[in-house]
Amino acid sequence: MKIVKTIDEVRDAVKELQREGKTVGFVPTMGALHGGHLSLFRRARKHADVVLVSIYVNPEQFGPNEDFSSYPRTLERDLAFCEQEEVGIVFTPDDEIMYGSGKKYLSIEIDELNTYLDGGSRPGYFQGIALVVNKLFNIVQPDVAVFGQKDYQQFQIIHQMVKEFNHDLELIMAPIERAEDGLALSSRNAYLSEVERALAPEMFQRMKEAVNDIQNGLLEPEEMLKQHQKALAEKGFKNDYLGVFSLEKMAPVQTLEKGKRYLLAGAVYLGKTRLIDNIIFES
């Protein structure tokens, strides 16, 4: 496994592989790797000859009151994890390499797709992600890039960016990985106390019930979802959002049509820990 830090190094490594006729599958991460990432790596390996993982905690996607400074940084463990999972190249740039020290003049604005869900709750979040992913795509120039369904809105925005910016790569979405009790795997799960960790799966349980109710004919689910939020609040969750959204435009849907595909997405806090989850379903 090759570990590279600079832009020239990672470009040289990728171009050497591509000259040999090998394809490169890219998985951008913020480290604190877990089983969810593993599934991304495996998906990348399925679609490309060599897996390239970047590990970089991107300051641009954290709000001023968010957990940038406390975000788990576990580089040694992450590298061992990558080695074990037969990752070919790990790219570990620092802030100077990614953003330099000069003033930044350009930003990427996102219309509509960014209005609800995390885009609504976390101002600047997806602009920061678009900025760093656009940079990483141009730095790495992979053949394939893999993102998880867990951040479905992120996937949708990056999908749109690939299309509108003409990035020359194939974008792939990997399914959500879950613990045995159903909790979606996330680096932020490490923040949870034992009590919170025991509570956490209840959100997904209720989301599954909600999808079930919808599939059984409840095509105006708003009231039902409010009841679930109320129940979660009583257990100690702090609700951010829970709703049904269109898969392409990321807009809330009040009245569902039978036989169409939608996204049920939720975000809660347990203590200070933010948890998100979603289910793509056919009504």
Add this chain to the structure above:
Amino acid sequence: MKIVKTIDEVRDAVKELQREGKTVGFVPTMGALHGGHLSLFRRARKHADVVLVSIYVNPEQFGPNEDFSSYPRTLERDLAFCEQEEVGIVFTPDDEIMYGSGKKYLSIEIDELNTYLDGGSRPGYFQGIALVVNKLFNIVQPDVAVFGQKDYQQFQIIHQMVKEFNHDLELIMAPIERAEDGLALSSRNAYLSEVERALAPEMFQRMKEAVNDIQNGLLEPEEMLKQHQKALAEKGFKNDYLGVFSLEKMAPVQTLEKGKRYLLAGAVYLGKTRLIDNIIFES
């Protein structure tokens, strides 16, 4: 000379050359080619093995009251011109290929650099240019790209984009080409009536005089530049701006320091025709 229209075709052509170890020098144009473009092509050939020219009138960089529909479109003549100048590949996409028919969600915003000069006079102009050039860079993936000094602010914004977006190419600025009487070559010169064409060089004459005065010690040139604008107005020019700007931040400078480099830039209308010009000088 290869003429290609689709994204796949141009990418295949470029990648084939790069596989053969050849470098590609890219000159994006809106067609209506003239001697100014010729100088860009030659500059590209100096820095790369094969010259690739795109011809595309980008609707996104025209304001609602600007000359998009009347902009000169002379494809056959342009192709003959390219052939004669030993251009290797011409890329002639249409709107469907460049922007598709779906809704656009993303835009590129530009801070500060875009406040004065054409950025101030033409709202959305440089956002439209950044959008299409970002797309073209990702489509073509050239080794070198060449832009003219005549649109110095454009060069500076693209220079910043290459840096902040990590485009993997070398950006080169080619000097302004002029007619014998000093008028900067421009596709829009074709709009000028005979009388206007005879008047047009006066702007550059006065800009040269202004630089001369500054170099002779006039370090607060505002009043002098106003006099030139007044004289131009009396001759029938409509003034937009004429001023001294910093080369990096594109900000107006009132009091110049001796021995520093600046941009003198002007924009006028002759009838409905907009003309811009500039001089980079040391005070």
